[in-house]
Amino acid sequence: MRDFEYEAPMSLDDAVALLSGNPAAAKPLAGGTDLIDHIRTRRLEPDLVVDVKKIPDLNVLELGDDGLRLGAAVPCYRIYGDPQIAAAYSAVADSCRIIGGTQIQSRASVGGNLCNSGPAADSTPSLIALAARVVIAGPGGRREVAAEDFCTGPGQNVLESGELVVEIVFPARPAVGGSHYRRFIPRNEMDIAVVGVGAAVELDESGQSFVSARIALAAVAPTPLYVEAAGAALAGQPVSDEAIAAAAAAAREAATPIDDMRGTVEFRKHISGVLTERVIREAVARARGEETGYRIGQ
């Protein structure tokens, strides 16, 4: 691999100082499951790699009354390994269970998945569906952006030079709420999403009507795609085939995929609708506390 320097700061201030001291040529390292490969293949050529895993702020994983705080460097296995978090924020847990295999999940973080900013990133639609906000620190101080505003193009995001993501914060889940993420791939595991869909729904007390919903798609646009119209098609409606079909139609409509070896435009648009329906139904079932048939690889 190409030569570079390595630092592992213990504090956020030190990390910001290192990154902003060398803005063009420094790169944060979380789990390294994208970064190390990108350095090896020379897609990225940093002179300084700043390991952010020793910074306490990036390792926070805290479920409280106000919601969930997820440190940017927390690896996937810790997220789905916490039964309370996996139940309350199940779309994120669903994503973390399918990012790579076990070895990848030991290291890969949701923060790294977000900052790598691939259109097919499996956890970003879940962050968007669950209305997460991204907390950023940099030489100018702290700021926050909504998860749906973070990515700006394939491999591109709103981070300015010297900035890093500290944590991802999620609002508290509603009393009757459920969420889910799934993707279509031709195999059971270890593949890149052809289409992925994340949804979070809030139902009324009876569990019979949607109060609100948020839906986001992976791999059908240059960035993870928030489809506001799909949520709007559900809000205030009874839980019915018609409402769910309308949301699916909105998702199909919003998708602007490309043709590539993984799928054609037509196929990806079709699958966007099919998965949106299935994901909403699963999120509803989870909100109601019903047994559901979902297992990875379906």
Added chain:
Amino acid sequence: MAKQRIVSTSINGNPVEFLAAPRQTLLEVLRDNLDLIGTKEGCSNGNCGACTVIFNGRPVDSCLVLAVEAEGGELETIEGVALTDGLHVIQDAFLGQAALQCGICTPGFIMSTKALLEENASPSEDEIRFHLAGNLCRCTGYDKIVRAVQQAAEGVTN
């Protein structure tokens, strides 16, 4: 060139210090500097699992870890699996079920299996297949490997 640093770790229960440049992966250092060549290189990009080692209790692809990240950490490699007086039950099971041909993938499968059984002593077939999804085998076929893991699980629980 970035300076080499001294990295202090424990490998298979023994304290080990080694010199590594930041750009060296853990896989490179294990094989090229420490002569622990039981850990194999397949793809060098995280897809095949041949380089699996256990790092602070978790299975990882050592080709996607920088050696300098091992500072203060605990590593287990295939060299630490066999007992002083014979093979580990997982190794026995792989032999018993003929779960290897060329053997390149085997150290990785054994390390992944060890990590699985430490977490879940009696996994279902589905759980075994998902846990081992990050390990590829080019020659044997996965059914024999799954049977080996099942046999090992019986050995571990008994």
